[in-house]
Amino acid sequence: MSELKGAAIFAQSGGPTSVINASAAGVITEALKADAITHVYGSAHGIRGMLDDVIYDMSKEDGRELELLLTTPSSALGSARYKLKHYDEDDRDYKKILDLFRKYDIRYFFFNGGNDSMDTCSKIGRYLQKVGYECRVFGVPKTIDNDLWGTDHCPGFGSAAKYIVTSFMEVALDAKVYDTGMVIIIEVMGRNAGWLTAASSLASQKGLGPDLIYLPELPFEADRFLGDVESVFSANGNAIIAISEGLHDADGVYVPEMNYQNLAVDSFGHTQLGGAASILGKLVKDHLNVKVRSIELSLLQRCAAHCASRVDVDESFLAGKMAVQHALEGKSGYMVGFERGPGPVYVCNTKLVDVNEVANKEKLIPREWVNEAGNGLKQEFCDYALPLIQGESRIAVEDGLPRFARLRKVRAS
Amino acid sequence: MSELKGAAIFAQSGGPTSVINASAAGVITEALKADAITHVYGSAHGIRGMLDDVIYDMSKEDGRELELLLTTPSSALGSARYKLKHYDEDDRDYKKILDLFRKYDIRYFFFNGGNDSMDTCSKIGRYLQKVGYECRVFGVPKTIDNDLWGTDHCPGFGSAAKYIVTSFMEVALDAKVYDTGMVIIIEVMGRNAGWLTAASSLASQKGLGPDLIYLPELPFEADRFLGDVESVFSANGNAIIAISEGLHDADGVYVPEMNYQNLAVDSFGHTQLGGAASILGKLVKDHLNVKVRSIELSLLQRCAAHCASRVDVDESFLAGKMAVQHALEGKSGYMVGFERGPGPVYVCNTKLVDVNEVANKEKLIPREWVNEAGNGLKQEFCDYALPLIQGESRIAVEDGLPRFARLRKVRAS
Numbered sequence: 001m002s003e004l005k006g007a008a009i010f011a012q013s014g015g016p017t018s019v020i021n022a023s024a025a026g027v028i029t030e031a032l033k034a035d036a037i038t039h040v041y042g043s044a045h046g047i048r049g050m051l052d053d054v055i056y057d058m059s060k061e062d063g064r065e066l067e068l069l070l071t072t073p074s075s076a077l078g079s080a081r082y083k084l085k086h087y088d089e090d091d092r093d094y095k096k097i098l099d100l101f102r103k104y105d106i107r108y109f110f111f112n113g114g115n116d117s118m119d120t121c122s123k124i125g126r127y128l129q130k131v132g133y134e135c136r137v138f139g140v141p142k143t144i145d146n147d148l149w150g151t152d153h154c155p156g157f158g159s160a161a162k163y164i165v166t167s168f169m170e171v172a173l174d175a176k177v178y179d180t181g182m183v184i185i186i187e188v189m190g191r192n193a194g195w196l197t198a199a200s201s202l203a204s205q206k207g208l209g210p211d212l213i214y215l216p217e218l219p220f221e222a223d224r225f226l227g228d229v230e231s232v233f234s235a236n237g238n239a240i241i242a243i244s245e246g247l248h249d250a251d252g253v254y255v256p257e258m259n260y261q262n263l264a265v266d267s268f269g270h271t272q273l274g275g276a277a278s279i280l281g282k283l284v285k286d287h288l289n290v291k292v293r294s295i296e297l298s299l300l301q302r303c304a305a306h307c308a309s310r311v312d313v314d315e316s317f318l319a320g321k322m323a324v325q326h327a328l329e330g331k332s333g334y335m336v337g338f339e340r341g342p343g344p345v346y347v348c349n350t351k352l353v354d355v356n357e358v359a360n361k362e363k364l365i366p367r368e369w370v371n372e373a374g375n376g377l378k379q380e381f382c383d384y385a386l387p388l389i390q391g392e393s394r395i396a397v398e399d400g401l402p403r404f405a406r407l408r409k410v411r412a413s
Numbered sequence: 414m415s416e417l418k419g420a421a422i423f424a425q426s427g428g429p430t431s432v433i434n435a436s437a438a439g440v441i442t443e444a445l446k447a448d449a450i451t452h453v454y455g456s457a458h459g460i461r462g463m464l465d466d467v468i469y470d471m472s473k474e475d476g477r478e479l480e481l482l483l484t485t486p487s488s489a490l491g492s493a494r495y496k497l498k499h500y501d502e503d504d505r506d507y508k509k510i511l512d513l514f515r516k517y518d519i520r521y522f523f524f525n526g527g528n529d530s531m532d533t534c535s536k537i538g539r540y541l542q543k544v545g546y547e548c549r550v551f552g553v554p555k556t557i558d559n560d561l562w563g564t565d566h567c568p569g570f571g572s573a574a575k576y577i578v579t580s581f582m583e584v585a586l587d588a589k590v591y592d593t594g595m596v597i598i599i600e601v602m603g604r605n606a607g608w609l610t611a612a613s614s615l616a617s618q619k620g621l622g623p624d625l626i627y628l629p630e631l632p633f634e635a636d637r638f639l640g641d642v643e644s645v646f647s648a649n650g651n652a653i654i655a656i657s658e659g660l661h662d663a664d665g666v667y668v669p670e671m672n673y674q675n676l677a678v679d680s681f682g683h684t685q686l687g688g689a690a691s692i693l694g695k696l697v698k699d700h701l702n703v704k705v706r707s708i709e710l711s712l713l714q715r716c717a718a719h720c721a722s723r724v725d726v727d728e729s730f731l732a733g734k735m736a737v738q739h740a741l742e743g744k745s746g747y748m749v750g751f752e753r754g755p756g757p758v759y760v761c762n763t764k765l766v767d768v769n770e771v772a773n774k775e776k777l778i779p780r781e782w783v784n785e786a787g788n789g790l791k792q793e794f795c796d797y798a799l800p801l802i803q804g805e806s807r808i809a810v811e812d813g814l815p816r817f818a819r820l821r822k823v824r825a826s
Contacts, residue, residue: 016587045592074586081591162813166719169815173487174429174716178494179458184712206814278691295711299597303583306720309813390813400575400722400803401619402582 002330004136006107007039009055012142013046013113013120014081016074017156018163018305019316020112020142021405024076025069026320027110027140028058034328041104041412046080046113047120051096055104060410068405070313071395073305076407084120087127094127101128101135104412108136108327112320114143114154118335119359125333126356138323139335139355142316144302147193149361150353151337155319156302158312158388161199163304164188164297165389168203168210171295172240180291181237183229183284187277187296191246192216193364196301199385200242201377211239216246217364218374220255225280226287228375233290245296247276255279306402310391315348322350346387415743417547419520420452422468425555426459426526426533427494429487430569431576431718432729433525433555434818437489438482439733440523440553441471447741450521454825459493459526460533464509468517473823481818483726484808486718489820497533500540507540514541514548517825521549521740525733527556527567531748532772538746539769551736552748552768555729557715560606562774563766564750568732569715571725571801574612576717577601577710578622578802581613584708585621585653593704594650596642596697600690600709604659605629606777609714612798613655614790624652629659630777631787633668638693639700641788646703658709660689668692719815723804728761735763759800 008031012020024042031040040058043049049056056077058066069076087094100106111121118139125137141148146157168186175184188197194215203209211232214220232239248254255276281294319336326334334352341347369381396403421444425433437455444453453471456462462469469490471479482489500507513519524534531552538550554561559570581599588597601610607628616622624645627633645652661667668689694707732749739747747765754760782794809816 016590048592072586073583075590078592079590166815167713167717169817170486170716170718171712173485173817174712177429177488177492179461179491202814208817293712295713296709297713298708299584299587299706300580300708300710300713303587304580305583306579386812392810397805399799401615402579404582404586404621 003036004107004134005036005038006105007041008037008108008110009041009043009050009104009106010058010110011043011046011050011112012075012077012079013111013117014079014142015144015302016079017142017144017302018073018159018308019155019312021069021072021074021076022313022316023112023140023142023155023320025066026317027112027324028066030321030324031108032059034324036328037108039104041106042077045078047082047084048080050100051093053100055412056409057412061407065405065407068396068403070317071305071308071393072404073303076405081116083116084123086123091127094124097124098128098131098133101133107134110138110140110320110323112140112142114145114148115360115362118148118355122356122359136327136330136332137355138327138332139358140319140323141335141337144196145190145193146195147362147364148358149363150335150358152340152348153338153388155312155316157195159304159308159393160196160301161385162309162389163301163307164196164199165202166307167297168200168240168242169206169208172203172208175238175240181233182291182293183233183239183241183288185241185243185277185281185284185292185294186210187243187245187294189297189301190216190244192362194244195365197242197244198365198377198381202382202385202389205382209240210242211236212375213242213377214244214247214375215365215370216244216248217367218370219250220247221249222283226283229284230288233288243276243280245276305393306395308393309389310393311388313393318350326352416449417520417549418449418451419518420454421450421521421523422454422456422463422517422519423471423523424456424459424463424525425488425490425492426524426530427492427556428715429492430555430557430715431486431572431721432568432725434482434485434487434489435726435729436525436553436555436568436733438479439730440525440737441479443734443737444521445472447737449741452517452825454517454519455490458491460495460497461493463513464506466513468825469822470825474820478818478820481809481816483730484718484721484806485817486716489818494529496529497536499536504540507537510537511541511544511546514546520547523551523553523733523736525553525555527554527558527561528771528773528775531561531768535769535772549740549745550768551740551745552771553732553736554748554750557609558603558606559608560775560777561771562776563748563771565753565761566751566801568725568729570608571722572717572720572806573609573714574798575722575802576714576720577609577612578615579720580710581616581623581653581655582619582621585616588651588653594646595704595706596646596652596654596701598654598656598690598694598697598705598707599623600656600658600707602710602714603629603657605775607657608778610655610657611778611790611794615795615799615802618795622653623655624649625788626655626790627657627660627788628778628783629657629661630780631783632663633660634662635696639696641786642697643701646701656689656693658689718806719808721806722802723806724801726806731763739765
C-alpha cells in the first residue's frame with residue numbers, strides 16, 4: 001500500500017437512477033473514514049462543479065442524511081451531461097480542473113456514471129498523469145441501461161428492472177379485467193441496449209408479462225410486428241407488448257421518425273425520442289381495428305426508489321466503497337466492475353476494469369438470448385436478470401410519504 | 414335480526430383499483446363464515462356473469478389465495494362496464510338475473526363499484542323488490558376517482574393517491590438533477606373530479622411536488638396556464654405541473670380536442686381522452702421555448718398495489734365485511750360509506766348510505782379547497798387527504814416479484 005495524503009472529490013454524472021446515491025453513500029462514508037483522505041468533497045452537477053468551483057464539504061452532512069442516500073433516487077449532488085473534448089484538442093477545461101484539484105489538494109477522484117462518464121474519467125486521469133499531478137482516479141459504474149462494457153451488470157439496472165417487471169405484472173392484471181379485448185403497448189427506456197425492455201420477460205414467466213417484446217438490438221419491421229400482434233390477439237383476445245424507445249429499422253430510422261404512408265403520421269410531437277408506443281399504438285389500431293392503450297414508463301422507471309432492488313442497492317453501495325478502498329491501496333485508472341461467481345447460487349464479486357477500456361463501448365443483449373422470431377427472450381436472459389431484482393429496498397417513510405435525504409450542501413472554501 | 418337463509422353472490426364492476434380485491438376478500442371471507450349464507454358465489458365480469466351464468470363457487474378457493482386478494486390489484490373476478498336499462502323500459506336483463514338468482518337461491522347480492530355500479534345495484538334491488546323476490550342488496554364502494562356521493566372518501570382513492578404522491582416526489586428529484594431547466598407535465602386520471610390530481614399537492618408540501626395543479630372542476634384557460642408556467646419557470650428555472658386528464662374549457666371542450674391555431678395541432682392520436690399532457694407540453698414548448706417532458710401516469714396509477722396505502726387496504730376490506738354483516742342483520746338497499754370521526758386523530762367509521770341516493774351523483778372538490786388562482790390546493794385538502802395514504806401495504810413477494818392471488822375460479826353448477 002502506498003500512502004497518498006490529500007482530499008477526495010466525488011461527482012455524479014449522466015441520467016439519474018434509483019441507486020446512484022447508494023454509490024455516493026458508499027464513496028462518501030468510506031472516504032470519511034480513511035486516515036489518508038484529509039477532506040471529502042462533492043462536486044455539484046458532475047464535472048460542472050469542478051469547472052465552476054461549486055464544491056460541497058461532505059463532512060458537514062448529517063450522518064442520518066447520508067444513510068438516507070441509500071434509498072433516495074436521482075443524483076443528490078446534481079448531474080450534468082457535459083462532454084469534455086480531448087485535451088490534445090482543447091485543454092482549457094482540464095486546466096481548470098487541475099487548478100481546482102491543486103486548490104483543494106485533491107488526490108482522489110471518484111466519478112460515478114455511465115459510458116460517457118467513464119470516458120471523462122479516463123481523459124481526466126490521463127491528463128493528470130501527463131502533467132505529473134498525482135491523483136488516483138476511479139470510475140463507479142451507474143446506468144439503468146446496463147450497457148457498460150467490462151462488468152456483468154450495472155448498478156441501477158436491477159432497480160429499474162424490478163420496477164418495470166412489477167409494473168408490467170400490475171398492468172397485465174388490469175388489462176385482462178374486461179371481457180372486451182385490448183392491446184397494450186408499453187414503452188421502456190434504452191436507446192441502443194434492450195436490457196430494460198427485456199427485463200419485462202421476467203413478468204411473462206409469471207404469466208403476467210408481455211406477449212411480445214421488441215428490442216433495439218434487432219431491426220424493427222412494422223409488417224412483422226403487426227403480424228405478431230394479430231396472431232397473439234386472435235389467440236388470446238388481448239395482447240401486451242413491450243417495446244424499447246430505441247426501436248429502429250434496418251436503416252437506423254427510429255419509429256417516431258418513420259412516416260408510415262398509410263398512417264399519414266405527421267411530425268407533430270415526434271421530434272424527441274419517446275413516443276414510439278403512441279405511434280405503434282396508432283399503427284395497430286388502424287390495421288387491426290382493436291382498442292389500444294399506449295403507455296410510456298418515462299422518467300418513472302429510473303427514479304422509482306420505492307420499488308428498488310435490495311441487491312442493487314447493496315451492490316451500488318459496495319461499488320462506491322470498493323472504489324475508495326482500491327484507491328487507498330494505490331490503484332488508479334479503474335472502474336469497479338462486477339463479476340458473477342460460478343455455481344447456481346448468485347454471488348457478486350467486484351473486480352477492477354481498466355477505465356480506458358470501458359469508455360465509449362456498449363454491451364448489448366447477445367442475439368442467442370433472444371428467441372428466433374426476435375419477439376421474446378429465452379431462459380438464459382431470465383437466469384441472468386432474475387438475481388438482480390431480488391430483495392425489497394424499504395424506503396424511509398414520514399407521514400406516509402417517502403423521506404428522502406436532504407443534504408445541506410455546505411460550500412467548501 | 415331477521416334470518417334469511419340462502420346463497421350470496423359478489424360482483425366487481427367498473428375500472429380496477431389496487432384494493433377492489435381487498436373488498437372482495439372482506440365480502441367473501443365474511444360470507445363464508447356466516448351460517449345463514451349457504452353458498453358464496455362470485456360473478457365473472459361484473460353483471461355479465463349474472464346474465465350469462467358464469468358463476469364461480471368461492472368456497473372452492475384456497476384460503477391463502479383469498480388472503481392474497483388483499484394485496485392483489487385489479488378485479489380478480491373480472492369487471493365490465495355494462496349499463497342496465499331501467500326495467501320499466503326493458504326488463505329482459507332483469508328477468509335473466511332473477512332466473513339466475515332463483516337457480517342458485519341467491520338471497521344476498523353484493524356489488525362492488527363506483528357511480529354507475531351503484532345505479533345498477535339500485536335498479537336490481539328495486540326490481541327484485543317489485544317482483545317480490547326476497548334478496549338483500551348491498552353496494553360496496555370503489556373508485557380511485559373518489560367521486561362517490563355520501564361517503565367521506567372511497568376505497569381505491571388512498572392507494573392511487575399514495576402512488577401518485579410517491580411518483581411525483583421521485584420525478585421531482587429526477588427533474589431537478591440537471592443544471593439546465595425543464596418543464597415536466599404529469600397527467601393524472603380523473604375525468605370530472607380532480608381528487609387524484611389534487612393528491613399531488615401532498616408532495617408539494619414536502620418540497621417535491623408540482624408547482625402548479627390544474628383540476629377539471631375549474632375551466633381551463635390556456636393563456637393563464639402559460640402565464641403561470643412562465644412565472645414559475647422564470648423564478649425556479651424549472652417547473653413541475655400536475656394536470657387532470659379531464660381538463661376542459663368553459664364550453665366543455667377537453668384539452669385533447671382543442672385546436673390551438675398557433676399550434677397547428679391536428680387530430681392525430683387525440684381521439685381518446687388522455688394525451689392532455691402531450692398537447693400542453695407542445696403548447697409550453699412552442700410558447701416558452703423550454704425543454705418539456707410530458708408524462709401520463711395511465712393505468713399504472715390505478716393498479717400499483719406495490720405502493721398501496723395500508724389504511725386504504727384495511728378500509729376496503731372493512732367495507733366488504735360490513736356489507737355482509739349489515740345484510741345479515743336484515744338491511745338492504747344500502748352502500749357502505751365512510752365517515753370520519755371528529756377530533757384531530759383520524760378515525761374512520763362505516764355508515765349506511767341509501768344506494769338510490771348515491772347512484773349517478775358525483776362529489777367534486779369544494780372550490781374553497783382550491784387556491785384563488787385555481788392552480789393549487791389549500792391546507793384543507795391536505796388535511797383531508799393525508800390520513801388516507803398512511804401505512805405501507807407490503808405485497809407478498811416470490812422470486813423478487815409480486816405474488817398476486819391466483820383464483821381457481823371453479824364454475825358453480
